[in-house]
Amino acid sequence: MPQPLNPKDQSLFRQVVRNFELKQYKKGIKTADQVLRKNPKHGDTQAMKALIMSNLGQSEEAFALAKEALRNDMKSHITWHVYGLLYRQEKNYEEAIKAYRFALRLEPESGPIQRDLALLQMQMRDYHGYIQSRTAMLQARPGVRQNWTALAIAHHLSGDLAEAEKVLTTFEDTLKGTPPVSDMENSEAILYKNSIIAESGDLERALENLEKVGYRCTDVLAVMEMRADYLLRLDRKPEAEAAYVALLERNPENSIYYNGLIQAKGIAENDHKALKSLYDEWVEKNPRGDAARRIPLDFLEGEDFKQAVDVYLQRMLKKGVPSLFVNIKSLYEEPAKRDVVQALVEGYVSSNSAQANGSAESKENDFLASTYYFLAQHYNYLPSRNLPKAMENVEKAIELSPKSVEYQLTKARTWKHYGNTVKAAEEMENARLLDEKDRYINSKAAKYQLRNNENEKALDNMSKFTRNETVGGAMGDLHEMQCVWYLTEDGEAYLRQKKLALALKRLHAVYNIFDVWQEDQFDFHSFSLRKGMIRAYVDMARWEDRLREHPFYTRMAFSAVKAYLLLHDQPDLAYGPMPTANGAEGLDEDERKKALKKAKKEQQRLEKIEADKREARKAAAANAKSIDGEVKKEDSDPFGNTLVQTKDPLKEAMKFLTPLLDLSSQNIEAQILGFEVYSRRNKHALAVKCLSAAHAIDPSNPTLHLQILRFRKTLDTLSEPLDPKVAEVVTSEFEKLLPKSQKLEEFNEAFLSANKNSAAHVQAALSGRQLLNKDSKPQCEKDLLATLDSPDITVSEATTALELLSLWDSDKTSYVQKASQKWPESSAFKLD
């Protein structure tokens, strides 16, 4: 039961609350202790003290005290509210919501509790609860526009567009007179309502409404975009045409506007003449622009294309625009265009190098250098690749302009395409040295070093632009600044080296950044209502719901799942990379034990170094702080050794996999990895679901082919029969992919002969053959070697072949020899 306080203590308690509100935390604790000395079981005071402690970063002690407070006073809304706030701080939102609900039941009129509850409901997307909360808040304070808007948002996001609109209209009707133009909240609310009407599909009404109110909205561009879009979709062509012309007058560098204009004018897709003259008009209006010159190259054909691209290329080369190639390379989708460009630019070289040789005229030299540079990129690009020519041209460009970062960078790229990561990293480092103050080239150099598995060198380069006084140094700053690209590349480099602990460490860091990004929206649930920028807020909320669909997440998660699969298949890797044997038997037990011991020793050595460093840092700066003044804790697991020692790698993999399957289900790699995880976890129904999904995306995917065979084998060799219900699903689904009557060898050989020109497919079929018949090994090795005769095989495909040979316990010598003859420049084919 709560103890009543005497008047003096009561006033002291009120002072604690004030101290908390004014962030006078130390004072607050002192005052609270004063009250508690006489009333040691006073729940409210304990709760307030706990809240202050948690704001001081003492979260564990705070939690313990808050629990005690609750035990002492179960009937106080304060103890419950604080309990909820502490859960909220720990990001345990479900428990926080429960606690808030208790608090609210005890004190139904409390604004702050209601607000805290509402914010969490929004964060958790509990729209049902959020609508309830927002309705209550509106009833408490109906005079405030924010409360109306908030309820409308709740209805809108929950899918009830009509109700959302109604709420907004009800408020509008209470307005006396027209708000001033300067009232941005009003301006935004108007557009918000209009976008809801459009979203409901009633474009006619949306347009009508926009024509009535749009003129007074200050987000002029948005009104123009909305109007143009509605008109076009309503097929009101003359007006739509004018609307898109107006948009283009604002911004002639947006192909979407041109498309709108063309559609509005009803110009047929194949009426190239009309299209060209439309774009020409815009070139005239914007002589400095690029889009109107560039876009016609996409649709023009034959002689028209040749003429147009000639003009375009010469103009850009004369101006020395370094981005010319990246701006036209998408034309190479059509081989005819690729060939025209090649012939033209080669022509520029031969007609100009003659002139330039005579005179030292710098203008001509510049043109020539730009042209060589263009050709170097051209011959690097996959659809037109010819690496010796690329190298030849880039050398000529460098000769003319030895200080050019771009030219040197392209040289490094050429080595990369040769499959020589060593030379590529070296040459990119040379490019970096040409402009040490430029972070772009610094980033490139670091990236190429990572591709060459030089993690430390790369970090050293990165540290030239990071704030190295951050806790954890350069790496700490890259974490703090959410440098996703670097953390991912670094993790992938470790994964290639089979250093799984560090690989997982980096990939988890990226995973955590996505968690932070999701958490970031929390403050905006209240902030954006105050600001009144509702459309942007709603767009943000919806984007957050699909946050992990981003390619940055996908790529990181693929690598993380692969790392966990590897860890599951080879638990020894938890102690570090293990030597692989080249030859028949693999490691024997003695060798394995020796290797393990060595790896563990290395792990301990690194940990010791890090621990020493940490001690040194602690001694040097007792109070290492980050820029925002918050005390940052040292990472207790800097090498990821705790992560890698997980008991259940597949369960960990699921954490990364689930968002992939939810949000990127059309990505075949997600389905393929899904199968790998589920089949290892003996979740056969889910595994077959992934196979079906992958099959729907690309039935001829090589990895999928092998997975289908493996799954048949699994079903045939189950140690105990499947649950009848599961069996039914699995059998009927799998029957569609691989009928039971189908002979497996025939299935596999048919796949092989249907795809015999693709190295990846042949590799999959050979693995299939190995799976079905161990004795086929000599033939498989021979056939795998033969894939090197294909003109299309790439270095990375050949690298995959080496992995296959390891898997088969085969001797790699002849493959490596043949590959190194084929690609003498590559660094990928060396015998250990």
Place this chain on the structure above:
Amino acid sequence: MVDIVPLSSYPSYIDLLPSIQTCNITNLPENYFLKYYLYHALTWPQLSFVAVVRPKGGYKAGTSKAGAGDLSGNYPKVVGYVLAKMEEEPTDGMQHGHITSLSVMRTHRRLGIAERLMRMSQKAMAESHRANYVSLHVRMSNVAALRLYRDTLGFEVEKVESKYYADGEDAYAMHLNLQSMWMDWKAVEARDKENEKNDDAQDEGDAVGDLGKKDDAKDQEKMVKVKVGRGLGVGELVERNESQPSA
């Protein structure tokens, strides 16, 4: 081929934010949390713009229900951006915009991208927020940027800020007047009055005087009362930014 699109408009391009952040940290030493980008996008959604590479074969239909410009879920490559805001506590009391960060990838230089991004942002500052001027900082050694701001866009150097950047380099503080691009609020108000009249007396036909035909600068000043950040309580959301804002 590069398209310049607004960061938040209709439809929304907000899913480009992580790529914008990557573009920034790849190119520049002044970096920010994603939340700081979000803060810009959600406080001044009209002011920031992005340059994206149009994918081969064009964009796929977006995942939202909006129309033509819907790129959601496309994740095109971001090769440039301008991140802009309104100064929340203008020391001179004048509403004005500020360029927090502008960058174009080295691979996409000299296509006019930075200029276009700047012009879009400037116009939006004038229209949406009645910015008197836009300010920015630029490294004194950054010749290319200086040329863009001064020669192409017409900025003037206001002063030199010594040791503005974390590495000790000085900055030019530059600004450009934007009043010529302001929306004609007088005309808007005239139309408001016209509408009100029509609503009041619909049967009296379209009797409209020549109300507010001419712009009166003094009058206008009286009307201008834009709510700025502090009034609406930015509070704790103002993120710290690493070192200094850049331009």
